[in-house]
Each structure stands twice: as C-alpha cells, then as structure tokens.
Amino acid sequence: MSKPERRHAALAAMGVTAWVPRDAAAAVEETAASPAPAPAVPAAADMSGADQTDWDSLAAAVAACRRCELHKGRTQTVFGVGARDARWMVIGEAPGQEEDRRGEPFVGRAGQLLNSMLAALGFRREQVYIANILKCRPPGNRDPRPEEVACCEGYLQRQIALVNPAIILCVGRIAAQNLLKTQTPIARLRGQRHVYGPRQTPVIVTYHPAYLLRSPAEKRRAWQDLLFAQRVYAEATRGSG
C-alpha cells in the first residue's frame, strides 16, 4: 500500500470518511482559530534540570507510589509506553478499567481509536510515547482531583524531560488543562500552538478519543487538529535533519 493509501485507510479506521483534505496546508487554513503562540507554562521546581532521575528509578517510584488515595483502589500503576526517544508524545487523562488491569495506557476502545489517529499521522503506536496525567485509575473513571494531579505531576514532568519530544499532543480537556495550567475550555485550546516547560516544547490540543467515540461527528475536527500538529512539528524540526 502506498503512503496516501495507508493514510486513507487509517482515516477510514478513525471514522473520517466523508472528508479528505486536499493537502495539509489547505486543511490547516480551515481550522477555526488561527495559530497564535500562547504564554509559556512556568517551569515547576523540579524542571530546573536538577532532577537526574533515570527511567528505571522513575518507573520504580511510580510503581511504589502511595502519595494519594488512588493507590488504594488500583490493580497496578500505569506508567507510560512507547519509544523513550520519541519525537511525538501523547498525553491523556488517567487509566481506565482496562488500562488499570493491563498496566498500559490507552488499551481499551479509546486506545484503539488513538492508534487509528496515530496511524493517520503515519505512526505506529510504538513510535510515539504515551503517558497520562495520572498514573492510577480514579474510581468509576471520575475526573482527576487537583490534589491527585499535584501528587502525580512530577512523574509526568520527568517523563517529558527524559523523552524530550519535539511535540506534545494533549488528548482531551483534562490533559490539556492540567498540562497547560489553564481553565480555558478545550474549544479555545484547540487550533493554538501552546508551549510547555523550559524547552518550550510545542503542545497541540485535540479531543479525547473516548469523546470522539461518543461524538463521531467531531472526528473531522480532530483530524484538522492532527494536521495542524503535523505542521507545527514540521516547523519545530525544520533544519534539524
């Protein structure tokens, strides 16, 4: 299968069948908001470069974590998965039931759709790094609480520092608002190039795949977000070989 054919198939799997972009640039023109740089997220204390925790120590710290009440209800922690030197990092909300059972992010139905979204971008799941705001499942899949996010924040910060991605794709309101430290609604976070951390890593926001499963009509917008992310990535890495 040729590359365009593979993308077409991935789009079909994603459920985007009615609309195929003429090309990425044209599609980006059609996004609702024009890309504008957002203010940088202030560097947190442990993003100063002083944190030297390596992958093994970080994974062990997460596995043993009892900082918040969520440890009591978990089957296991869900650390993150994928290429530790990935150029693209995907950040979701928190493990669901299936993720808690298997110890891996995005392995349920939402995960299958995320895989299709990644395939539409030309990636296999193993080529990106996938992590969540929370490493433990909230009971009944309720929204993460601020104190739980605060307890887990350092783990994600260190994962991002270690991966050092060229771009971060935030899926869903919870991931985006917590990563970017904002209460801005997702509708206004989409279509903007945000930045994260001391390296000013570009962050693009799109809908959560679980939301897209409930609202398939929004998949076209999600596809626009992915094309926008692709363009931001190309800009961010231009000239870096």
Ligand code: URA
């Ligand atoms: N939803 C998320 O945000 N993360 C997962 O790992 C699974 C579902």
